[in-house]
Amino acid sequence: MVVYKPSSRDRLEExxxxxxxxxxxxxxxxxxxxxSMLREQSVSELARNYSMSFAAVQKHVAVLERALLVTKERRGREQIVHSNPAALRRAARLLDAYEALWRDRIDRLGDLLSEPGTEAPRPDTPGNDTRKDTQQ
Amino acid sequence: MVVYKPSSRDRLEExxxxxxxxxxxxxxxxxxxxxSMLREQSVSELARNYSMSFAAVQKHVAVLERALLVTKERRGREQIVHSNPAALRRAARLLDAYEALWRDRIDRLGDLLSEPGTEAPRPDTPGNDTRKDTQQ
DNA sequence: CTTATATACAACCATTTGGTTGTAGGTTAG
DNA sequence: CTAACCTACAACCAAATGGTTGTATATAAG
Structure with a gap:
């Protein structure tokens, strides 16, 4: 009933x-x-790859920077963008955690199914449904 | 110079x-x-957890549905939300691919560094476009 | 039948997003 | 020094987002 009451520390994380x-x-x-993972490049160098204004690319880089996925380092008159794989790894692990969560549920369902005599695929047991959901 | 010219099939993927x-x-x-990974619930059941209107939660579920992260199944008067871990896994693998890409670059740098006398971490190798494109 | 519940959906609103152009300042090249 | 280049940043705009309320409809419960 509580749910979604992230601690103030979690809120930042979120x-x-x-x-x-x-x-x-x-x-x-x-x-x-x-x-920028393949090769560290300046913003304008990156910008040449896209059919939009320099300013637009600049903004995109800023968004990546705010997410800590890249950092910029001044080098003379240009700004070199280098990637920060740590943030990426964090995101990947987060998704893994979601998957693990789902796997746990499946495991629990497996336990239920292994109980003898429990065949009904849709019992009105208050302990909720027995769906397999192996879709896709 | 080319770059970012996703094939029509890739464009959909993107x-x-x-x-x-x-x-x-x-x-x-x-x-x-x-x-909904923990337990398949109806939309209104889910909605009770949040301090926003039912309609707002309904929209959020719709966004998740559009991304194929969940599907809805009608059950009587309620709509049961179940998760689709396949899409999640796809996203996780995508991030892994990015990481791998970066690891490749590090490996290449490692090679450079192991060459005697080649200290410069910033070679201006013009033969660029060493794209691996291990995306997805 | 009547009422309560679960959903769908439209209309509206404020804010954010993704793009543009324009201006200005710092840095390098000739 | 002057010109070209790279970046920063403001102002503006259309469209998308994330929320609201209100209305309508189908199903379930009494």
Whole structure:
């Protein structure tokens, strides 16, 4: 009944995660990230790859930066973008955690199913449903 | 110079990925996803957990659904939300691919460093486009 | 039958997003 | 020094987001 009452520390965390996924939710930004993982480049160098204004790419880089997926380092008159794989790994692990969560549920369902005589696929047992949900 | 010219098939893929990350970029939606992984619930049942209107939660579920992270199944007067871990796994693997990409680069740098006398970490190798494109 | 519940959906609103152009300042090249 | 280049940043705009309320409809419960 409680649920979704993140501690003040978690709240910050959640906002971080928001920024990471939001940054990844744009194909141009994902490409910029990929490019800067392949080779560290200046913003304008990156910008040449896309059919949009320099300022637009600059903004995309800023979004990636805010999500800590990249950092910028001044080098003379240009700003070099380098990727920060730590944040990426964090996101990947987060998704793994979700998957693990689901696997746990399946395991529990497996336990239920292994109980003898419990065949009904849709009992009105208050202990909830027995769906397999192996979809896709 | 080319770059970012996704094939028409990739373009669809990219849009799918957009939707997945965008769906994950909101703490409430991530929580809804978690909830429905723990136990399949109706929309209104889910909605009771949050301090926002039913309609808002309904919209959040719709976003998750559009990203194929969950599906809905009518059961009597209520709509049961169940999670679809396949999409989640896809996203996790995508992030893994990015990481791998970065690891490749590090490996290449390692190679450079192991070459005697080659200290410069910033070679201006013009033969660029060493794209691996291990995406997805 | 009547009422309560679960959903669907439209209309509206404020804020954010993703893009543009324009201006200005710092840095390098000739 | 001057010109070209790279970046920063403001102002503006259309569209998408995340929320609201209100209305309608189908199903379940009494």
């Amino acid at each position: 906002a971080d995660i928001d920024r990471i996924f939001q940054a990844l939710a744009d194909a141009t930004r994902r490409d910029i990230l990929r490019q | 849009a799918d990925i957009d939707r997945i990350f965008q769906a994950l970029a909101d703490a409430t939606r991530r929580d809804i996803l978690r909830q």
